[in-house]
Amino acid sequence: xxxxxxxxxxxxxxxxxxxxxxxxxxxxxxxxxxxxxxxxxxxxxxxxxxxxxxxxxxxxxxxxxxxxxxxxxxxxxxxxxxxxxxxxxxxxxxxxxxxxxxxxxxxxxxxxxxxxxxxxxxxxxxxxxxxxxxxxxxxxxxxxxxxxxxxxxxxxxxxxxxxxxxxxxxxxxxxxxxxxxxxxxxxxxxxxxxxxxxxxxxxxxxxxxxxxxxxxxxxxxxxxxxxxxxxxxxxxxxxxxxxxxxxxxxxxxxxxxxxxxxxxxxxxxxxxxxxxxxxxxxxxxxxxxxxxxxxxxxxxxxxxxxxxxxxxxxxxxxxxxxxxxxxxxxxxxxxxxxxxxxxxxxxxxxxxxxxxxxxxxxxxxxxxxx
Numbered sequence: 001x002x003x004x005x006x007x008x009x010x011x012x013x014x015x016x017x018x019x020x021x022x023x024x025x026x027x028x029x030x031x032x033x034x035x036x037x038x039x040x041x042x043x044x045x046x047x048x049x050x051x052x053x054x055x056x057x058x059x060x061x062x063x064x065x066x067x068x069x070x071x072x073x074x075x076x077x078x079x080x081x082x083x084x085x086x087x088x089x090x091x092x093x094x095x096x097x098x099x100x101x102x103x104x105x106x107x108x109x110x111x112x113x114x115x116x117x118x119x120x121x122x123x124x125x126x127x128x129x130x131x132x133x134x135x136x137x138x139x140x141x142x143x144x145x146x147x148x149x150x151x152x153x154x155x156x157x158x159x160x161x162x163x164x165x166x167x168x169x170x171x172x173x174x175x176x177x178x179x180x181x182x183x184x185x186x187x188x189x190x191x192x193x194x195x196x197x198x199x200x201x202x203x204x205x206x207x208x209x210x211x212x213x214x215x216x217x218x219x220x221x222x223x224x225x226x227x228x229x230x231x232x233x234x235x236x237x238x239x240x241x242x243x244x245x246x247x248x249x250x251x252x253x254x255x256x257x258x259x260x261x262x263x264x265x266x267x268x269x270x271x272x273x274x275x276x277x278x279x280x281x282x283x284x285x286x287x288x289x290x291x292x293x294x295x296x297x298x299x300x301x302x303x304x305x306x307x308x309x310x311x312x313x314x315x316x317x318x319x320x321x322x323x324x325x326x327x328x329x330x331x332x333x334x335x336x337x338x339x340x341x342x343x344x345x346x347x348x349x350x351x352x353x354x355x356x357x358x359x360x361x362x363x364x365x366x367x368x369x370x
Contacts, residue, residue, distance in 0.1 A: 001029055002026050002027060002028055002029060003026070003027045003036060003099075003100075003126050004024060004025070004026050004027070005024070005025065005027065005124065005125030005126045005368075006022050006023070006024060006025075006124070006125050006343050006368065007022070007023060007024075007025045007089060007121065007123065007124035007125065007126075007343075008020065008021070008022055008052075008089065008090050008091065008123035008124065008343055008346065008347075009021055009023055009025075009087050009088060009089060009090070010051060010052050010053075010087075010088050010090055011085070011086065011087045011088070012072055012077070012080055012083050012084055012085075012086075013084065013085065014081075014084045014085065016071055016072040016073070016074070016077040017069065017070075017071065017072075018053070018054075018056045018068075018069070018070045018071070018072050019067060019068070019069050020052060020053065020067065020068040020070075020347060021066060021067040021068075021347070022066045022067075022343045022344055022347065025124075027126045027127070027128060028128070029100065030100055030101055030102045030107065030128055031102045031103070032102040032103065032104055032107070033102055033104040033106055033107050033130055033131045033132060034101070034102045034107060034128050034129065034130060034131065035098045035100065035101045035102070035107050035110050035111075035115075035117075035128070035129055035130075035131050035134060036098065036099055036100040036101070036126055036127075036128055037094075037096045037097065037098055037099070037115065037117055037119065037126065037127050037128075037129050037134075038096045038097045038098075038099045038125070038126055038369070039094050039095075039096040039122055039124055039125060039126060039127050039368045039369075040094075040095060040096040040097065040114075040142035040143075040146075040367065040368070040369065041094055041095050041096070041142040041143045041145075041146035041365055041366070041367055042091050042093065042094030042095075042122035042123055042146055042365070042366045042368065043093065043094070043146050043147045043150075043335065043337070043363060043364070043365055043366070044346075044355050044363065044364045044365070044366060045092060045093070045147075045150050045151070046242070046282055046283075046284065046358055047092055047150065047282075048090055048091055048092055048123075049355075049356055049358065050283065051088060051090050052090045053070070053352070053356055054072060054076055054080065055072070055073060055076050055286050056070040056071060056072045056073075057070050057071050057072075057073065058070055058349075058352055058353055058356060059353065061349075063347065063348065063349045063352075066344055066347060067347065068347050068352060076286075089120065089121030089123070089124065090121065090122075090123050091119070091120070091121055091122030091123035091124065091127075091366070092118055092120060092122060092149070092150055093116065093117065093118045093119075093122055093146065093147065093148070093149040093150050094116070094117065094119070094122035094123075094127070094142075094146050094366075095114065095115065095116045095117065095137060095142035095143075095145040095146045095148065096114065096115070096117075096127075096142055097112070097113070097114050097115075097142075098110040098111050098112065098113050098114075098115055098134070099111075099126075101131070102131075104131065106131045106132065107131040109131075110131055110134060110136065113136050113137075114136070114137045114138075114140070114141075114142055114145070115129075115134040115135060115136050115137060115145075116134070116135040116137055116145040116146065116148035116149060117129035117133060117134045117135070117149075118133050118149050118150075122366075123343060123346070123366055123368070124343075124368060125343075125368045125369055135148055135149075135322060135325070135326055137326075137329075140329055140330065143337075143365065144329060144330055144334070144335075145329060146335070146365060147178075147333075147335035148325055148326070148329060148333070149325075150306065151178055151179040151182060151333070151335065152182060152325040152329075152332075152333040153306055153310070153321055153322070153325065154179055154281070154306050155179050155182040155183045155186055155333075156186060156321045156324065156325070157304075157306060157309045157310070157313075157321070158170060158172070158183060158240050158304075159183075159186055159187065159190060159192055160309075160313060160317060160321070161279075161304070161309065162192065162238060164313075165238065165277070167237075167238040167277075168192070168193070168235060169192065169193040169194070169195070169234040169235050169236035169237075169238065170183075170187065170192060170193070170194050170195070170236060170238060170239060170240065171194075171195040171197070171231070171236040171237075171238065171239030171240070171252055171256075171278075172194065172195065172196055172197065172239060172240050172241075173197045173239070173240070173241045173242065173243055173248045173249075173252065174197070174198070174199070174241070174242050174243055174248075174284060175196035175197055175198050175203075175207065175215075176196075176198045176199075176200075176203035176204075176206060176207060176360045177242070177360055178335055178336070178360075178363060179242075180196065180207075181206075181207070181210065182332060182333055184196065184207060184210050184211070184212045185210070185331075185332045186332065188211055188212075189332070193213075193214070193233075193234035193235070193236060194212065194213075194214065194234075194236075195214045195216065195227070195230040195231060195234055195236045195239070196212050196214060196215045196216065197216050197218055197227070197248075197252075198215060198216070198217055198218070199217070199218050199219055200217070200219060201217060201219070203217075203360065204216075204217045214230040214233065214234060214236075216230055218251075224251070224254075224255060227251070227252075227255040228255045228258055228259050231255055231256055231259045232259045232262075236256075237256050237260070237274055237275065237276045237277070238276075238277050238278075239252055239277075239278050239279070240278070240279045240281055240304065241278055241279065241280050241281070241282075242280075242281055242282030242283075242284055243280075243282070243283075243284045243285045244280050244282060244283040244284060244285055244286070244289060245283065245284075245285030245286055245287030245288060245289060245290075246285045246287055246289070246290060247290045248285075249278045249280065249289060249291065249301060250290055250291050250292055250294075252278055253276055253278065253291070253294075253295045253299050254292075254294055254295055256274070256276040256295065256299075257271060257272060257274070257276065257294070257295035257296060257298075257299075260272035260273075260274035260276075268296075270296050270297055271295060271296015271297060271298060272296055272298060273298060274298055275298050275299070275300070276295065276298060276299040276300070277299065277300045277301075277302070278299075278300075278301050278302075279301075279302050279303065279304035280301070280302070280303050280304070281303070281304040281305065284358055289301075335363070336361070336363070337363050337364060337365040338361065338362045338363060338364065339351070339364050339365070340364070340365045340366075340367050341364055341365075341366055341367070342366070342367060342368070342370050343366065343368055346364070346366055351364065
């Protein structure tokens with residue numbers, strides 16, 4: 001039997017009109033290895049915001065009748081031409097109770113259990129999910145288990161990527177985020193030197209209070225000196241950046257090269273032989289990524305996404321990572337939330353403007369059933 005419930009949809013028209021709404025929808029009966037999850041909690045992650053709103057003008061949008069109607073500016077509207085006219089569900093991950101299942105043994109074994117899942121439409125009262133991607137939570141609440149995938153698996157993925165690429169240390173920008181705090185704990189547990197770059201003194205104090213050894217505040221007058229010293233102490237020529245736009249990657253490459261060049265015995269017009277690599281895994285800044293010709297030719301800038309990484313890492317590595325998350329979900333991988341909102345509350349102006357700002361420590365949790 002089909003199930004009816006409320007769900008968030010986002011639609012971008014060809015003229016740049018973005019409509020985000022709560023609407024009644026019908027969820028089909030699960031088949032095969034599928035399960036139907038009654039969603040109880042779902043975090044609003046930056047990756048969700050990219051689809052939900054993107055860079056649309058929320059300040060001057062219309063908020064009425066359970067809808068947000070906003071304008072998508074150029075060149076972002078043209079760049080999203082592939083989604084024009086499509087009414088898309090939103091919400092990568094969440095947690096809830098399995099209320100129905102397909103006919104596979106794996107799916108049926110989950111009936112009545114609370115699970116974390118990644119259905120892709122978690123901002124909804126119900127969601128169809130693959131049983132193979134569900135994580136049984138046992139006695140852990142849906143609130144504590146809602147963020148069991150994206151941030152924990154991403155933070156673990158950074159360390160796994162470093163190992164796969166024979167890197168012994170990691171540099172991380174915007175390091176005071178919920179994900180950044182997880183990375184600090186993982187690197188402490190695994191003995192991986194970590195350079196943390198933050199923007200404010202209170203963020204630096206927080207990470208140092210967690211035991212982080214190398215914390216650099218980009219607002220300090222001697223930021224570049226601090227960064228070079230941290231890289232020199234750790235050999236962190238490999239890093240991850242969620243900012244994307246601006247000069248964050250450029251500053252990291254400069255510092256890496258300056259440390260490496262300082263160890264050269266002979267000058268080379270081509271720079272040092274030290275290979276430097278940064279991955280961009282987010283777009284907190286939607287502006288252009290600025291690079292300057294100041295670190296030779298021994299550098300690589302690439303993108304990092306969780307799903308392609310897991311496909312590359314393979315099933316055994318993914319299962320090991322998932323078990324580690326489950327074993328430490330209320331400690332190493334714990335998430336905190338500033339506020340809980342219903343589906344309707346998610347589309348109120350004050351809430352939308354606040355969680356779209358993606359400020360550290362101000363993450364929202366959606367509770368679809370109130």
